[in-house]
Amino acid sequence: MHFNFPLILVIAVAGTGLLALLDRLLLAPGRRRAQERYQREVDVxxxxxxxxxxxxxxxxxxxxxFFPVLAVVLVLRSFLVEPFQIPSGSMKPTLEVGDFILVNKFSYGIRLPVLDTKVIPIGGPQRGDVMVFRYPNDPRVNYIKRVVGLPGDHVAYADKQLFVNGEPVSRELLRVEPDDEVPAGHPLQAIAEADVFQEQLGETTHLIRHKRLSQAPPAREWVVPEGHYFMVGDNRDNSNDSRYWSASDMPRELWGMVPDNYIVGKAFAVWMHWPEPKLRNLPSFSSVALIN
Known part of the structure; x- marks a missing residue:
């Protein structure tokens, strides 16, 4: 079950605010009059x-x-910064499962809470940004991926290489590491490895990951429609993203590109790591860092 927290918060602020206003205008004066009437009617x-x-x-x-506290939370969460937790490994090695991140809500324009209507345009997503958005197949769920294609861009993916507007995205192999996503006991666990590259996408330098045992998907290319963005996870062989959009991609869930009105904000920092929020597993702040 998914709760619409922004809607609940708006209702809570409106409800507590109206009750506080009702008390100020009607109920509090009535109580004062009752006190004054009582004092007039008795000797002592x-x-x-x-x-x-x-x-x-x-x-x-x-x-x-509660009203002032809820109002401050609403303003901060809706217009400034909102926290999220990373639930999957689709953005490894940039973001790990259990990372708690902060998302800038005004980088791409001020939007009304709940309605998500942009009222003050400030800027737009840039290639290389790590962006949180509402999942097109279920807007109640938030996804996080990296912006690869802007409106009008030509994007291609062939032999595990990204191309943007006909140019290969620059990358350099940094290291080879064990593939920790292979289940324990799997016959290939001992030999499964992943390549970690440093990739240059737009003005952003970041890390990506490729599984050595994973086959390259068929070569594909796309043109990003106006008002949409092409999103790809940094864990390139384990990310459900804009590359999967036709029936031949099953069993992956299809959803294509992200419309502008589904944007939540730009992820800019990891402030805590807590993969299992339980008392016996305390959170770690050693991974506090800005997100590239």
Whole structure:
């Protein structure tokens, strides 16, 4: 079950705010009048009775306490920075499972919460950005990939090599490492390896990963439509992304390119690593870093 947290937060802010306003305009003056009337009607006023007549209802008290906190969270989360957790290995080695990241919500323009309508254009995604977006097949789910193709770009993928507008994306082999994604006990576990490259995409230098035992998919090419972005994971042989969009790609789930109105923001930092949020497994802050 997926909860629409932005909608819940907006409703919570609106509800607590309205109750606080109702108390300020109607209920609080009524309580003060009740206190004054009581004091006029008795010779000696009982302090406890005065306090009881002026006491805020519990719902009003909670609403006035929570409203400013919820309002600040709404503003920060909707317009400035939002935290996310990485649930899969599709962005290895840049991002590991269990990384907690921060996403800049205004890099690509100010959007209204819930509606995701851009109201103030500031900038757009650039090649090489690590971007969080709503999954086109299920907008309740957030995905994270790297921007490879901008509107109008010609993108190709052949023999595990990316091409953008006819030019191969520059890369350099850095190291060969054991493929830790092969299940324990698999007959190929002992020999499975992965190549780690340093790739230059636009102005961004970052790491990507290729499995040596994974076959290259058929050569494909695409033209990115206006208002859309071509997204690819850094873990090139283990990422469901814009490269998979036709029936021949089954059993991978098809979803194609990302429309502009599905953009959430630009990922810019890892602030914590906690693969299993449990008390016996404490979070680690050793991987705090900016995201390239």
């Amino acid at each position: 006023a009982d302090p406890q009775t005065i306090e009881r007549l002026g006491k805020e209802p519990l719902l009003i008290e909670y609403s006035k306490s």
